[in-house]
Amino acid sequence: MLSKNKVRFIISLQKRKVREEYKLYIIEGDKIVKEYISAGVPLKSLIAKPEFISSLPKDALKEVSESEPVSYEELKKISGLKTPHNALAVVCMPDPEVNQANYLKTQCVALDCIQDPGNFGTIIRAAAWFGIKNIVCSEDCVDVYNPKVIQASMGAIIHVKVLYTELKKFLNTGSEKKIPVYGTMLEGESIYDQKLGSKGIILLGNESKGISDDLIHFIDHRLMIPRFADTTLGIDSLNVGMAASIIFSEFARRKSLAKI
């Protein structure tokens, strides 16, 4: 049985301020909770139906500080979803890797003011799929630990490092180290025809405003996904999650070609 205080605390973790104060965040859903457990991510609390807990492998709870079997009604009280799943967990945030140079050693994604949690989650999922492990966000991006981001990322978040910083400074550091910056824009050269390296920063802009004016001059290669439609009406852009998927795929394809 969950105490009133605990219920109140877990609900309060829907708020960014509280998450940041306690360095904790929430994950919800059988699949994602199982994946965190399998990956050995330390969980502060596992709150789940008794059937869920007993279905876990023997040593699954090694990295779980406390586990609490609860009823569906109790899960409903703490869930951020309309229809709660069988399990929810409170997870300790990893210490962020703050050494910016480490984000520049391999391929890196830079996000400028991404606002929609679904888009951010999709970008994380696509990045993880294509082996990109470094994501650097402008400070006005949506919080990576927002429950909707976590949901859309489908657990992929445990495979990427995420840093919030002033993008201008970060891109400047990259520029000093001669790291190429690939910016995705509606006007640019077709991504299919450009030289794409296996290192560099892929810069993605805000959903409606694109890349900020004060970051544009850092771009070495303007990437555009060609449109094959015979009209622009109703097809004036792809959303940033779709664009990211296509761009990461094309970089990965080139990498695989280079290895043959």
Next chain:
Amino acid sequence: MLSKNKVRFIISLQKRKVREEYKLYIIEGDKIVKEYISAGVPLKSLIAKPEFISSLPKDALKEVSESEPVSYEELKKISGLKTPHNALAVVCMPDPEVNQANYLKTQCVALDCIQDPGNFGTIIRAAAWFGIKNIVCSEDCVDVYNPKVIQASMGAIIHVKVLYTELKKFLNTGSEKKIPVYGTMLEGESIYDQKLGSKGIILLGNESKGISDDLIHFIDHRLMIPRFADTTLGIDSLNVGMAASIIFSEFARRKSLAKI
């Protein structure tokens, strides 16, 4: 001022049954309504704030049977959104193209039991971007006129033909005409290495179950998007909207190569 009956009728169009009975559907949002008007799609009613209506070009209302200026409060009553925009319209469904052979003349997407409106909308948007105009859906796919599909497609829906039919029969017809079927699966050959033709059916399966067992044997080419991650934990799939975007992009890239 909207009559009570009209308010009730517009709200009832959130339901598939009512939409199908009256052959009408709803679009919401300044941008999408403007795009429908620019594209000359006939609107049965335009319900919008007076400022919105007066901001339209002179001959914009040619294809609009009736326009009704309303207050924000009235828009709120009929809107399916938490925060309504400035305009909503009731649109006449086009007569569906029922001749299946016409869907096979150029590239075509076949959807097997796509359930999530957001995914379906994304697929339509990606198809339209890459110049694919034919979409054939199994009868258990979500309704293309579901307001969430329309929202996610961002207006791209006016550029595609959509047919609901028994997919097995449709694929059979394709097979008789020797139209190749490309099926997207987790096990298959890398899409980067396969021959991809500019004609054919791209078959996408259900979000969790993939392509139905009784359709698998129609597949001539099993397409897989290679994963570049060093683990599968938390990265066991891409969502179907992302997968569609990547696949359509790769087909388009090959088409553009063939033309050079």
